[in-house]
Amino acid sequence: xxxxxxxxxxxxxxxxxxxxLECTVEGTSNPNxxxxxxxxxxxxxxxxxxxxxxxxxxxxxxNLSASxxxxxxxxxxxxxxxxxxxxxxxCAWSAGLATDTQYFGPGTRLTVx
Amino acid sequence: GNxxxxxxxPVTLSEEAFxxxxxxYTATGYPSLFWYVQYPGEGLQLLLKATKADDKGxxxxxxxxxRKETTSFHLEKGSVQVSDSxxxxxxxxxxxxxxxxxxxxxxxxxxxxxxx
Numbered sequence: 001x002x003x004x005x006x007x008x009x010x011x012x013x014x015x016x017x018x019x020x021l022e023c024t025v026e027g028t029s030n031p032n033x034x035x036x037x038x039x040x041x042x043x044x045x046x047x048x049x050x051x052x053x054x055x056x057x058x059x060x061x062x063n064l065s066a067s068x069x070x071x072x073x074x075x076x077x078x079x080x081x082x083x084x085x086x087x088x089x090x091c092a093w094s095a096g097l098a099t100d101t102q103y104f105g106p107g108t109r110l111t112v113x
Numbered sequence: 114g115n116x117x118x119x120x121x122x123p124v125t126l127s128e129e130a131f132x133x134x135x136x137x138y139t140a141t142g143y144p145s146l147f148w149y150v151q152y153p154g155e156g157l158q159l160l161l162k163a164t165k166a167d168d169k170g171x172x173x174x175x176x177x178x179x180r181k182e183t184t185s186f187h188l189e190k191g192s193v194q195v196s197d198s199x200x201x202x203x204x205x206x207x208x209x210x211x212x213x214x215x216x217x218x219x220x221x222x223x224x225x226x227x228x229x
Binding site: 006034046049100101102103106107 | 149158162216221
C-alpha cells in the first residue's frame with residue numbers, strides 16, 4: 001500500500017531564517033506531487049505541483065520554492081522566511097494522469113516568529 | 114475560474130442527529146467532486162468522491178450526490194457520532210488534462226462539532 005510521510009511535524013523558525021520541508025511517498029512510482037498551505041481557519045491553497053523529477057510548476061508567486069530531486073521526494077524551501085509563511089503545510093500525491101484523487105500526508109505546522 | 118462554496122460553520126449537533134453540509138461549485142467542464150475530512154492536528158483524509166453527474170459517493174455512513182443541474186455536492190449522514198467531529202472540505206478537480214496538473218480547488222471547510 002502507499003504511504004506518504006512529511007517531516008518535521010512541527011517547526012518554529014525566526015523571521016529571515018531558511019526553511020526545508022520534506023515529503024516522501026512509498027509504494028508507488030512516478031506520482032504527481034503537490035504542496036498546499038492551509039492558513040489558520042481557512043481552506044487549502046495550492047503552492048506547487050510536480051509531474052516528474054525536476055519538473056516544478058508554481059501556482060502562487062512568493063518566497064517559497066520547491067524541488068523534486070528523486071521520483072518520490074518533494075521538498076519545499078525558502079531562503080528567508082516571512083511572518084506570513086506561518087501555516088500548516090500539506091504534501092499530497094496522486095497516481096499521475098489516471099486519477100484525480102489526491103492523498104495527503106500528515107502535514108507540517110510551521111510557526112514563524 | 115473554478116470555485117467551491119461551503120456553508121460556514123461551526124455546525125453543532127447532538128449525537129444521532131442528521132447532518133447536512135452544503136457545497137456548491139462553479140467549474141468548466143465536468144470535474145470530479147470530493148469530500149475530505151480533517152481531524153485536529155492531522156492531514157486530510159479522502160471521505161468520498163463522485164466522478165460524474167448523478168453519481169453518489171458514500172463511505173462510513175456519509176453520502177453525497179453529484180447534482181449537475183444545481184452544481185451541488187451536499188454531504189449527508191443520517192446519524193452523527195462524537196467521533197465525526199472534524200473539519201470537512203468539499204473540493205473539485207482541475208481540468209488540466211494535458212498537463213497532469215489535476216489540482217484540487219477546495220472550499221474553506223466546515224467545522225462539525227458533535228455533542229454527546
